[in-house]
Amino acid sequence: MIESLLPTRSARAIVGWSIVAAILVLLWVLVDNNYYLRLLISAGIAMIGVIPFGLLMGHMGYMAMGQGGFIGVGAYVVGCLTVQRFEIDIWAALPIAIMVVGALAYAFSFALFRLRGYHFSIGTLALGQLLYLAFDSWEWATGGPHGTSGIPRPAIGEFVFATNSRFLIIVSVFVFLAGFTSWWLARGHVGRALNAIRQDEDLAGARGLDVLRYKQLIFTFAAVWAGLAGGLYGSMQISIDPSSFTIWGSFQYVIYVIIGGAGTLLGPVIGVIFITVLDQLIADVGVWNQMILGALIVITVLFFRGGLWGGIRMLWALALKNRSADRSAVSTQAGAAE
Amino acid sequence: MDPILEIRDLSKRFGGVEAVKAVSFDVPRGSLVGLIGPNGAGKTTFVNLVSKHESPDTGSVLLDKRPIHRLPSFKVARAGLARTYQKNRLFFEESVSENIRTAMIWGGAAKHQDLSYPGLKGKEEERTAELMEFFALTAQRDALPSGLSHLHRRRAEVAQALALAPKLLMLDEPFAGFSREEAFDLIDHLKVCQKGGLTMLLIDHNMEVMLEVCEYLFVMHHGALLASGTSAEVRANPEVINVYLGAET
Amino acid sequence: MSAFAQQLIYGTSYGMNLAVAAAGLALLFGVYRVINLAHGQLIMFGGYIAYVVTTGLGLHFFVGFAAAMVAMGVAGVILEISVFRILQRRPATDQLLASLGVYMMIGILALRIWGDFEARPINMPGEEGAILLGEDIRIDFARIVTIAITIAVFAVLYFVVYRTHLGRTMRATAQGPETATLMGIRKREVAALVFFIAGALGGAAGAMLGGLFNVRPDMGFQPLLMALIIIIFGGMGSLIGAIIAGLVLGILYNLTVFYVGSKLGDLVPFAVLLIILMVRPQGLFGLPGRRA
Numbered sequence: 001m002i003e004s005l006l007p008t009r010s011a012r013a014i015v016g017w018s019i020v021a022a023i024l025v026l027l028w029v030l031v032d033n034n035y036y037l038r039l040l041i042s043a044g045i046a047m048i049g050v051i052p053f054g055l056l057m058g059h060m061g062y063m064a065m066g067q068g069g070f071i072g073v074g075a076y077v078v079g080c081l082t083v084q085r086f087e088i089d090i091w092a093a094l095p096i097a098i099m100v101v102g103a104l105a106y107a108f109s110f111a112l113f114r115l116r117g118y119h120f121s122i123g124t125l126a127l128g129q130l131l132y133l134a135f136d137s138w139e140w141a142t143g144g145p146h147g148t149s150g151i152p153r154p155a156i157g158e159f160v161f162a163t164n165s166r167f168l169i170i171v172s173v174f175v176f177l178a179g180f181t182s183w184w185l186a187r188g189h190v191g192r193a194l195n196a197i198r199q200d201e202d203l204a205g206a207r208g209l210d211v212l213r214y215k216q217l218i219f220t221f222a223a224v225w226a227g228l229a230g231g232l233y234g235s236m237q238i239s240i241d242p243s244s245f246t247i248w249g250s251f252q253y254v255i256y257v258i259i260g261g262a263g264t265l266l267g268p269v270i271g272v273i274f275i276t277v278l279d280q281l282i283a284d285v286g287v288w289n290q291m292i293l294g295a296l297i298v299i300t301v302l303f304f305r306g307g308l309w310g311g312i313r314m315l316w317a318l319a320l321k322n323r324s325a326d327r328s329a330v331s332t333q334a335g336a337a338e
Numbered sequence: 339m340d341p342i343l344e345i346r347d348l349s350k351r352f353g354g355v356e357a358v359k360a361v362s363f364d365v366p367r368g369s370l371v372g373l374i375g376p377n378g379a380g381k382t383t384f385v386n387l388v389s390k391h392e393s394p395d396t397g398s399v400l401l402d403k404r405p406i407h408r409l410p411s412f413k414v415a416r417a418g419l420a421r422t423y424q425k426n427r428l429f430f431e432e433s434v435s436e437n438i439r440t441a442m443i444w445g446g447a448a449k450h451q452d453l454s455y456p457g458l459k460g461k462e463e464e465r466t467a468e469l470m471e472f473f474a475l476t477a478q479r480d481a482l483p484s485g486l487s488h489l490h491r492r493r494a495e496v497a498q499a500l501a502l503a504p505k506l507l508m509l510d511e512p513f514a515g516f517s518r519e520e521a522f523d524l525i526d527h528l529k530v531c532q533k534g535g536l537t538m539l540l541i542d543h544n545m546e547v548m549l550e551v552c553e554y555l556f557v558m559h560h561g562a563l564l565a566s567g568t569s570a571e572v573r574a575n576p577e578v579i580n581v582y583l584g585a586e587t
Numbered sequence: 588m589s590a591f592a593q594q595l596i597y598g599t600s601y602g603m604n605l606a607v608a609a610a611g612l613a614l615l616f617g618v619y620r621v622i623n624l625a626h627g628q629l630i631m632f633g634g635y636i637a638y639v640v641t642t643g644l645g646l647h648f649f650v651g652f653a654a655a656m657v658a659m660g661v662a663g664v665i666l667e668i669s670v671f672r673i674l675q676r677r678p679a680t681d682q683l684l685a686s687l688g689v690y691m692m693i694g695i696l697a698l699r700i701w702g703d704f705e706a707r708p709i710n711m712p713g714e715e716g717a718i719l720l721g722e723d724i725r726i727d728f729a730r731i732v733t734i735a736i737t738i739a740v741f742a743v744l745y746f747v748v749y750r751t752h753l754g755r756t757m758r759a760t761a762q763g764p765e766t767a768t769l770m771g772i773r774k775r776e777v778a779a780l781v782f783f784i785a786g787a788l789g790g791a792a793g794a795m796l797g798g799l800f801n802v803r804p805d806m807g808f809q810p811l812l813m814a815l816i817i818i819i820f821g822g823m824g825s826l827i828g829a830i831i832a833g834l835v836l837g838i839l840y841n842l843t844v845f846y847v848g849s850k851l852g853d854l855v856p857f858a859v860l861l862i863i864l865m866v867r868p869q870g871l872f873g874l875p876g877r878r879a
């Protein structure tokens with residue numbers, strides 16, 4: 001059915017990710033409450049950073065623990081260019097921010113990918129913390145502990161995306177782009193390379209794969225999207241300070257991926273949705289929500305390595321199997337009746 | 339003699355252990371040579387150095403006169419040097435045919451005109467099919483490595499290495515866990531490839547098989563090259579008897 | 588000059604405390620290739636237990652210190668049984684993630700029990716006293732006590748690892764599980780003991796850091812980061828490396844904070860780590876080629 005309507009896989013991917021983006025926008029029609037709107041925007045921004053990050057952590061198996069630093073660089077470059085030191089239009093600042101983050105990540109990738117496993121995770125953690133401390137101390141560019149305020153919202157001509165409902169449209173467009181580009185990379189050659197690197201990167205090298213190049217590609221790709229998410233975050237918040245870009249921001253990404261389901265594209269999306277909803281539901285229990293989240297992480301890692309999306313797919317497969325079993329039972333009965 | 343592989347002064351040290359000590363030798367083109375030595379002699383480390391899984395501390399490696407010791411491992415593989423592993427390695431989430439095809443995609447089209455063993459001609463699908471047929475793996479084409487018997491897994495690994503269309507294949511203890519019949523079955527396949535121009539360096543602990551099969555043998559001990567020669571020469575070498583053959587009997 | 592000497596002494600005592608914190612991580616990594624992020628919270632919890640026993644119950648510091656060690660040792664065993672035993676043979680990321688979850692849980696537990704960020708002091712012996720060297724170099728007794736404790740802790744640790752049967756089995760396990768099974772080791776008991784020792788080291792570090800500074804709910808975070816840096820710097824799994832790297836970092840940290848400013852001081856450990864990772868990823872005492 002779906003196959004006949006949308007014959008090519010890319011058409012299906014475009015439609016699929018459009019639906020994810022459209023749901024975000026449509027939810028805005030349902031909620032005219034500003035609080036929930038901001039929640040939707042935050043979730044969307046998290047998705048922009050975390051879907052590409054899922055390729056790095058889930059598909060390739062390299063758990064970077066410093067994405068918070070790249071988010072921060074994106075946010076501060078935009079802040080510095082639009083208000084702190086210059087007065088460039090945010091539409092120009094965003095691409096510059098992306099390029100800065102990309103260049104930074106690419107430069108560090110040479111050193112970081114001499115590391116694997118724990119060493120890589122701790123190396124990226126150190127990089128994230130280093131960047132955080134830089135935000136805190138480089139007053140000229142970042143405003144130091146007080147941060148940067150007055151970051152503008154983007155505009156097209158006279159149309160300023162000033163209200164939260166308008167801003168959500170921009171965020172949704174980028175969610176679509178992040179999802180689609182990640183999908184586009186994950187299929188075919190790159191996807192094959194990423195999966196092989198996760199399974200056995202030495203073997204992949206011995207069979208002719210330029211492992212380092214693919215690792216650098218994906219690391220930079222994930223960092224660029226994290227930078228864009230940071231730029232949008234700055235624009236949403238209007239003012240930013242270092243406390244938003246600590247190691248906990250990096251851990252947050254890791255948590256979205258593991259809870260949602262590592263190694264899939266939709267897993268991180270589901271992780272963001274789930275944790276956003278969970279945060280609302282258990283907000284009344286105060287600090288205990290961190291406890292619940294911590295327990296969820298432990299349980300997921302111990303017993304449900306596929307995460308939520310893995311669980312959903314398993315149930316789906318079970319249901320299909322049951323249905324086809326029913327059907328074949330029916331058809332054998334019919335055959336016996338004849 | 340026309341050497342395809344020239345090893346010069348290759349060394350590697352791990353902390354206090356000199357795993358490979360100034361090893362030099364040549365492998366003649368088209369030959370099937372053996373590398374033997376007791377446990378911990380440094381055979382696997384030697385293969386790792388040549389295939390660039392590890393970087394040598396000193397020394398050089400020439401493949402067809404071309405230095406490969408400074409290349410990253412994937413370029414060594416693409417230059418025509420493939421290897422298998424002592425502890426069997428395949429992509430465990432991929433089927434047998436996918437494993438073979440993957441290496442084919444990364445290795446690129448077969449470039450060496452003078453080779454003619456199975457799996458070199460045609461498109462990827464044909465090459466994969468030919469390799470699987472040659473190793474009698476066609477029935478297992480969609481099986482995951484974990485679902486294969488030890489014998490089939492070994493064959494799949496060799497097939498994956500051959501999918502790179504190498505000039506030189508290094509096999510690290512391919513017969514471990516094999517019966518004599520199974521070992522000779524694999525050897526028969528390898529001999530077919532040798533007729534097609536493939537050069538092979540074979541490592542194994544099964545002395546009986548090695549002495550019978552290899553045209554020329556190198557003996558390592560404590561990281562250094564202890565002796566080399568035909569099987570008759572090696573068999574008669576007092577030092578070899580002392581460190582290795584003597585220990586077995 | 589005297590200011591320099593003063594900072595050297597502060598740096599030494601801080602570095603030694605960090606070395607104790609790192610030793611627990613290094614031990615677990617050395618024997619089981621496990622990185623336990625929750626170690627940071629064991630440090631914090633150990634600090635609180637020492638606080639309750641000394642300031643709360645009015646007992647001697649050493650009683651609080653011992654209580655922190657035992658309690659965190661038990662916590663380590665509980666972690667082994669409930670989490671790490673199940674995660675054997677899983678990729679490194681799984682252990683990091685699970686221990687991160689535990690980190691969050693323990694953190695909240697402490698926050699619930701002892702409330703917000705109120706700094707709580709631990710009564711240390713000889714709190715007021717100090718030795719004056721020359722004109723203006725001052726070494727307070729508290730620092731001397733922690734330095735002495737650290738030396739004692741490392742002496743005991745050295746004895747356990749290199750002179751006892753347990754130590755031999757631990758080192759055999761570190762060589763590879765196969766060797767250990769060959770030696771007929773009862774793995775579970777050894778694992779429990781190793782996790783006990785590692786947890787106890789965390790508790791000890793917490794009691795001392797709490798004594799020198801204050802006990803706070805977030806006090807485990809900085810030592811955890813420092814300990815991670817130290818075990819990479821020293822070579823993952825190397826106890827000697829942990830001591831030397833701890834001292835170097837502690838001294839470097841104190842000197843930069845004093846001469847350049849606290850912000851740059853905070854930067855130093857991470858810059859050191861990145862440089863080490865680039866130049867010598869295996870650390871000072873790690874074996875080359877043996878990549879994790």
Ligand SMILES: Nc1ncnc2c1ncn2[C@@H]1O[C@H](COP(=O)(O)OP(=O)(O)OP(=O)(O)O)[C@@H](O)[C@H]1O
Nearest residue numbers: 352355357376377378379380381382383384876877
């Ligand atoms: N990555 C490493 N780190 C430290 N030491 C190593 C490493 N790899 C090998 N060694 C040491 O180098 C020496 C040679 O080991 P190697 O595996 O090359 O021997 P081998 O001849 O293949 O033995 P076997 O017949 O058992 O396979 C051994 O002492 C081993 O412990």
Ligand SMILES: [Mg+2]
Nearest residue numbers: 381382383424
């Ligand atoms: Mg070997």
